[in-house]
Amino acid sequence: xxxxxxxxxxxxxxxxxxxxxxxxxxxxxxxxxxxxxxxxxxxxxxxxxxxxxxxxxxxxxxxxxxxxxxxxxxxxxxxxxxxxxxxxxxxxxxxxxxxxxxxxxxxxxxxxxxxxxxxxxxxxxxxxxxxxxxxxxxxxxxxxxxxxxxxxxxxxxxxxxxxxxxxxxxxxxxxxxxxxxxxxxxxxxxxxxxxxxxxxxxxxxxxxxxxxxxxxxxxxxxxxxxxxxxxxxxxxxxxxxxxxxxxxxxxxxxxxxxxxxxxxxxxxxxxxxxxxxxxxxxxxxxxxxxxxxxxxxxxxxxxxxxxxxxxxxxxxxxxxxxxxxxxxxxxxxxxxxxxxxxx
Numbered sequence: 001x002x003x004x005x006x007x008x009x010x011x012x013x014x015x016x017x018x019x020x021x022x023x024x025x026x027x028x029x030x031x032x033x034x035x036x037x038x039x040x041x042x043x044x045x046x047x048x049x050x051x052x053x054x055x056x057x058x059x060x061x062x063x064x065x066x067x068x069x070x071x072x073x074x075x076x077x078x079x080x081x082x083x084x085x086x087x088x089x090x091x092x093x094x095x096x097x098x099x100x101x102x103x104x105x106x107x108x109x110x111x112x113x114x115x116x117x118x119x120x121x122x123x124x125x126x127x128x129x130x131x132x133x134x135x136x137x138x139x140x141x142x143x144x145x146x147x148x149x150x151x152x153x154x155x156x157x158x159x160x161x162x163x164x165x166x167x168x169x170x171x172x173x174x175x176x177x178x179x180x181x182x183x184x185x186x187x188x189x190x191x192x193x194x195x196x197x198x199x200x201x202x203x204x205x206x207x208x209x210x211x212x213x214x215x216x217x218x219x220x221x222x223x224x225x226x227x228x229x230x231x232x233x234x235x236x237x238x239x240x241x242x243x244x245x246x247x248x249x250x251x252x253x254x255x256x257x258x259x260x261x262x263x264x265x266x267x268x269x270x271x272x273x274x275x276x277x278x279x280x281x282x283x284x285x286x287x288x289x290x291x292x293x294x295x296x297x298x299x300x301x302x303x304x305x306x307x308x309x310x311x312x313x314x315x316x317x318x319x320x321x322x323x324x325x326x327x328x329x330x331x332x333x334x335x336x337x338x339x340x341x342x343x
Contacts, residue, residue, distance in 0.1 A: 005156040005234075007059035008099055014042025014067040016085035016121035016144025019129070022075035023137070032170065034138055035077050040070030042120030042147040043083035048094055049108035050089040056154055068116070070144060073126040080123055093159045093237065099135040099151035109159065117152050121145030158234040160198060160212035161330060165235065165266070166244035167258055171283045173197065174313045175244060176213040179323065203327050212238065232269045239333050240277040242326070247297065248284035255282065255297060277333070279307045279325050286312035 017039025024032025045067050069082035079145060090096075096106045101251035104171030131138060162173045180199025197213040214234055235241070243262065245255045251259075259280065266273035280301045282294065294310045301308040307325050311318035 004186040007056040009155045011045040011118040011119035012149040013120040013147030014069040017080035019069035019073040019124035019126035019141030020073035021127045021141045033126040035076040037073030039081040039123030039144045040080035042070045043067030043085045048093040048114040053091045097153040097156045099153045111192040118148040121147045133171040158208040159237045163235045163238035164242045170244040248281040248287040282310040
């Protein structure tokens with residue numbers, strides 16, 4: 001399935017039905033009073049977060065959505081039927097913005113959460129509603145109001161517990177396939193992953209931890225270089241990060257330099273990103289000739305307050321320890337959330 005995380009659509013709510021001008025025409029009532037009913041309300045356009053929808057791809061093919069109009073009122077004080085609301089399903093994690101003003105209309109982060117993006121017009125009143133003691137036979141009625149119409153922007157931000165970040169070719173796709181049952185495309189060239197991949201890591205006590213492989217970032221990503229901030233936005237939703245670095249003999253850059261570059265790019269995009277807890281994972285120790293370097297890296301990262309776990313995604317050395325660190329951090333974060341809820 002192609003991953004699409006941005007779309008722009010036009011939504012049009014239903015118009016209200018017109019009120020009716022009518023008079024009673026009954027036998028033996030030659031001068032019957034007004035009996036025109038009110039028009040029905042136009043339908044609303046409602047966006048609802050649905051877990052079964054994974055991308056915004058459908059909105060690339062259909063961009064115009066219109067709710068049903070309200071029906072007109074009729075004689076005998078019959079009110080017009082209200083127009084049906086139009087329900088549009090979007091992925092959980094969709095941010096809805098007014099395309100003209102940029103105002104955030106909703107942040108749909110929970111299944112079933114919904115927002116009315118265009119309100120239907122009110123139905124016009126029929127002439128029966130205008131009858132007064134001084135005006136017994138009004139011969140006029142109201143037109144229904146027009147429904148709201150606007151362009152809205154949809155932006156999908158993945159919701160995951162951990163985001164896996166690092167330079168292209170650090171091994172992120174392989175890592176998520178090892179930790180979960182996700183099957184991303186894996187190859188030995190940059191930007192193998194062109195869309196975020198979600199995987200679920202099941203742990204012994206029945207909990208599930210959602211991991212997201214965030215496509216490769218490079219220096220200048222915050223300015224749009226490489227895959228740019230096209231995917232930096234997905235990191236915002238995560239509780240913590242798994243920062244993967246290549247520590248093999250054949251690495252393209254110094255591991256510490258690589259770590260700092262990615263952190264700087266995240267900070268330029270949003271200072272909040274680098275405040276997230278990070279587990280630093282040194283990959284490819286199976287092709288590292290001098291293992292004394294592992295201890296040097298461990299001392300450096302732990303002095304900065306980060307856990308450092310050396311692994312090989314080929315031999316799976318260190319993977320059990322990495323899983324434990326992920327679970328421990330996950331538990332700690334959940335306990336922190338519970339404490340905050342009590343405050």
